[in-house]
Amino acid sequence: MTDLVPAEFAEAVGAYEPDPVDVDAPFAVTGATWLRRLPRLLEDLLARWDLTVDGPTCWGQCAVVLPVTGPHGTAALKVSWPHLEARSEHLALRHWEGHGAVRLARADPARFALLLERLDASTDLVDVPIDKACGVIGDLLAQLSSPAISRTPTLSAYAARHAVGTNRALDGGLPRRFVEQARHLAVDLAADPVVDSCLVHSDLHYTNVLSAERQPWLAIDPKPMAGDRAFEVAPALWNRSDALGSGSSVRWLLRRRVEIICERSGIDEARAKAWTIVREVDNATGLASGSDRVGLAVAIIKAMND
Structure with missing residues (x-):
């Protein structure tokens, strides 16, 4: 599963210290420690949710997103480095129910994992007038x-x-x-x-x-x-x-x-x-x-x- 974690993402996240806003929380962990656990975490999530990766990994500052296919069709598996700003993401997405935001299919909040509606990751507003x-x-x-x-x-x-x-x-x-x-x-x-x-x-x-x-x-x-x-x-x-x-x-x-x-x-x-x-x-x-x-x-x- 290490091939699902892009080197550029690992290099950036590997320098992260535990979230300084909430260091006493049980999820606080360095980026390097989390990266060592990430391949096994992805493997477990894919198996438990019966998902198959069907495209290249996308990533941002704190998360990897894998395009997947599962029992209900195409989706996107997002797994984030544990930090305070991501702690309640699943709550907001569940509340909005897809109204103006990506739809949440399921979540494992303890492991900062979300199964999301798949969107077009190649098309954002950066090049729109x-x-x-x-x-x-x-x-x-x-x-x-x-x-x-x-x-x-x-x-x-x-x-x-x-x-x-x-x-x-x-x-x-x-x-x-x-x-x-x-x-x-x-x-x-x-x-x-x-x-x-x-x-x-x-x-x-x-x-x-x-x-x-x-x-x-x-x-x-x-x-x-x-x-x-x-x-x-x-x-x-x-x-x-x-x-x-x-x-x-x-x-x-x-x-x-x-x-x-x-x-x-x-x-x-x-x-x-x-x-x-x-x-x-x-x-x-x-x-x-x-x-x-x-x-x-x-x-x-x-x-x-x-």
């Missing part, structure tokens, strides 16, 4: 809109845990005024009664949307939270940054993405901009001044302030 791609994301966010469910992380806890006014943030490459602004915004947004009211995907961007047969596009790979729908917009801004151009066009194009997504999803634009500032300060915390990622964060924050 950006306005159209943002419209698709907005439409999917509208479909995914639903009340929060239990046993998922909360956005209020995120706001508290990522206290963006800490010394670590101030020691990084972001201007102090942005760090202070994000800290105040996080406090204000977390105090709102809606902060933990909705089930949010939290990572819906251009490679986490795949072509499907049931409808043109479906969301994959949620990192579920009980949160505020306005938290959802930011990933579509920092991804596909190569399409932002340079100079004065950058701010206009960023605001254009926000406008399209919010209009199509029914998300409040002002709240989306506020949460984006919080998320971008969090993303840039601890990074060196002058790095490309800090530069992108500054550009996004400036655009959200216009």
